[in-house]
Amino acid sequence: MTKLTGQQIADQAPAGWVYLLGGLQTRIRTRDFAAGLAVVDAIGAAAEAMDHHPDLDLRYTHVDVRLTSHDVGAVTGRDLRLARTISTIAADAGTATECASVSRLELALDSPDFGAVLPFWGALLAMEQAGDELRDPYGALPVVWLQQSGSEEPRQHWHPDVWVDPAQVQPRIEAAVAAGGTLVSDAFAPSFWVLADPQGNKVCLCTWQERSTGA
Numbered sequence: 001m002t003k004l005t006g007q008q009i010a011d012q013a014p015a016g017w018v019y020l021l022g023g024l025q026t027r028i029r030t031r032d033f034a035a036g037l038a039v040v041d042a043i044g045a046a047a048e049a050m051d052h053h054p055d056l057d058l059r060y061t062h063v064d065v066r067l068t069s070h071d072v073g074a075v076t077g078r079d080l081r082l083a084r085t086i087s088t089i090a091a092d093a094g095t096a097t098e099c100a101s102v103s104r105l106e107l108a109l110d111s112p113d114f115g116a117v118l119p120f121w122g123a124l125l126a127m128e129q130a131g132d133e134l135r136d137p138y139g140a141l142p143v144v145w146l147q148q149s150g151s152e153e154p155r156q157h158w159h160p161d162v163w164v165d166p167a168q169v170q171p172r173i174e175a176a177v178a179a180g181g182t183l184v185s186d187a188f189a190p191s192f193w194v195l196a197d198p199q200g201n202k203v204c205l206c207t208w209q210e211r212s213t214g215a
Contacts, residue, residue, distance in 0.1 A: 003074035006208035010166075012080050014087045016097030018165040019208050020104040021143070023055075023068040024079050026097040028090045033060045035093065042089045052078050054086070055139065064102070099165050105142040106161040108204075110149040118146060159202050166190060166207045173205065 004012075009019040017026045030036035036058050043065065047053045057064040065086060067079040087097050111117050114132055121127070121144060127134035134144040164172060169190070173183060176195050184194040184202060190209040196202045 001069055001072050001076040001078060003072055004076060004080075006211065009075050009080070010208075014080075014084050014097065016087065016090075016099055017083050018099035018102055019075065020102070020163045020165075021106070022074060023066045023104075024075050024083055025064070025066045025102050025104070026083070026086070026099055027102050028063045028065065028086075028093075028097055029095050030062055030093075033058075035095075036060070036063045039063050039089060039093050039095075042093070043086055046085045046089065047082065050078070050082055050085075052082055054082065065097075100168055102165070103168075104163040106163070106206075107142050107144045108147045108159050108161055109144065110147050110157055110159070112149055114146045114148075159204065161192070161204045161206050163206045163208075166209055169193065169205060169207060 006019055009024060013019065013024060017024055019025075028036075028039055030039060040056055040058050040063055043054065043056065043063075052069075055066040067082055068074065069076040069078055090097050109117065109121070118129060118132075118134070122129055122134050125134060125136070125141060125144065127136050127141070127144065132146045136143075162172075173193065173195065177183060180198040182196050184196050186193050188194075190207055191211055192204045192206040194202055194204055
């Protein structure tokens with residue numbers, strides 16, 4: 001299967017889906033748990049028919065769906081086909097897919113020496129090492145990645161990376177500034193923006209755009 005770029009995914013994905021951190025995601029609002037369970041059952045049947053299985057998170061008010069082709073470690077045409085089927089399932093259930101409220105979280109640790117700290121955090125969080133990242137084998141915890149920093153410079157040791165739909169960047173920035181935050185830098189936009197809370201703690205607001213790997 002051919003890996004798709006972020007732009008290819010954005011161009012071809014059905015409405016209500018967003019590409020975040022290597023996966024295609026959506027949220028399906030449901031009136032109650034039983035309605036959500038019916039949607040999950042229908043998605044499960046479609047996934048079995050395609051022999052391609054999404055990650056599903058069933059809650060009382062919604063169902064979250066994430067698609068990726070695990071055999072190639074990226075989104076492929078197979079994921080887009082299943083996304084279209086899932087959108088039809090949602091419509092048949094009297095609801096729809098939406099991605100405005102969907103985001104994904106990573107945690108970055110500034111360190112001058114990855115090797116000195118990576119084993120500790122991997123052991124503590126029961127995560128598996130993949131290069132300079134730590135990943136939860138069950139997909140429940142955010143990815144932790146190590147960011148190179150100087151040994152003498154003052155630094156905020158941890159910072160979150162929040163991945164969102166590019167269409168949601170400006171609304172998120174405006175909401176954060178209205179809540180007392182500041183926009184520190186847009187020098188790397190549209191890949192990411194740096195914001196800070198009223199006490200100076202920084203966060204990166206990230207999208208798939210203008211990344212060599214497609215994120």
